[in-house]
Amino acid sequence: MSEILRIQDLAVSYGQIEAVKGIDLVLNQGEITALVGANGAGKSTALLAISGLLKPTRGQVILDGKDLTKLAPHEIVRSGVVQVAEGRAILATLTVRENLDLGAYTRKDKAQVPQDLDWVFALFPVLANRAAGLAGNLSGGEQQMLAIARALMAKPRVLLLDEPSMGLAPLMVQGIFRVLKQINQTGLTILLVEQNVRQALRIAQRGYVLETGKIVLADSGQNLLHNPKVIEAYLGA
Ligand SMILES: Nc1ncnc2c1ncn2[C@@H]1O[C@H](COP(=O)(O)OP(=O)(O)OP(=O)(O)O)[C@@H](O)[C@H]1O
Numbered sequence: 001m002s003e004i005l006r007i008q009d010l011a012v013s014y015g016q017i018e019a020v021k022g023i024d025l026v027l028n029q030g031e032i033t034a035l036v037g038a039n040g041a042g043k044s045t046a047l048l049a050i051s052g053l054l055k056p057t058r059g060q061v062i063l064d065g066k067d068l069t070k071l072a073p074h075e076i077v078r079s080g081v082v083q084v085a086e087g088r089a090i091l092a093t094l095t096v097r098e099n100l101d102l103g104a105y106t107r108k109d110k111a112q113v114p115q116d117l118d119w120v121f122a123l124f125p126v127l128a129n130r131a132a133g134l135a136g137n138l139s140g141g142e143q144q145m146l147a148i149a150r151a152l153m154a155k156p157r158v159l160l161l162d163e164p165s166m167g168l169a170p171l172m173v174q175g176i177f178r179v180l181k182q183i184n185q186t187g188l189t190i191l192l193v194e195q196n197v198r199q200a201l202r203i204a205q206r207g208y209v210l211e212t213g214k215i216v217l218a219d220s221g222q223n224l225l226h227n228p229k230v231i232e233a234y235l236g237a
């Protein structure tokens with residue numbers, strides 16, 4: 001299993017409060033890695049630091065031997081590490097198609113873009129049907145799909161997602177997890193932050209459990225699903 005992204009001793013503070021306290025995490029090429037934990041554990045903070053939107057107080061995020069923490073957020077995107085925006089952050093006054101075109105804006109391989117557009121429309125047929133409609137008219141779940149599709153149009157090497165299933169109806173949640181699995185099957189590496197611990201660990205090859213800013217467990221998704229501590233803390237009876 002070859003490693004694509006390595007996070008070493010990453011720490012992030014808000015003023016005096018250290019929210020992420022020196023975490024180590026490895027993403028293997030082509031795998032889904034789940035990062036789970038309770039409210040306030042520091043999951044979003046860790047993702048924001050990986051994306052470059054928060055500056056870590058120490059530590060490194062290394063992609064192919066290159067330290068991303070020295071780069072600006074847009075340079076990190078261009079390196080191939082792309083975070084899916086929250087569903088509500090899509091551009092409501094633009095059409096679905098225009099939102100997708102914006103996702104591909106920074107790409108140099110423009111010739112490949114139509115092919116990827118076909119691919120995301122195949123993944124999310126509802127977006128194909130609504131391509132000419134305003135993004136603001138989509139349902140919450142459809143907007144979340146558009147946010148994922150837009151990130152895919154940037155042709156990421158590593159896709160970061162922060163609770164893609166949050167606030168969605170159960171059927172829509174199933175749909176999102178199914179699509180993430182499909183996307184992963186094309187070889188894309190994914191770091192998935194979820195409060196829906198059971199679903200996340202089911203589709204993840206590996207998982208990490210974060211508690212108050214520290215990694216307390218790291219194992220295969222399957223092993224974590226059956227770990228008594230995980231069951232007690234996150235999966236209920
Ligand atoms: N902008 C901020 N300013 C100060 N403290 C913050 C800020 N954002 C988050 N925190 C604090 O940092 C800690 C980690 O928060 P974070 O949002 O990363 O957790 P999380 O694991 O994503 O939680 P959730 O499951 O609720 O999304 C929490 O104690 C939170 O209160």
Ligand SMILES: [Mg+2]
Pocket residue numbers: 043044045162
């Ligand atoms: Mg969060």
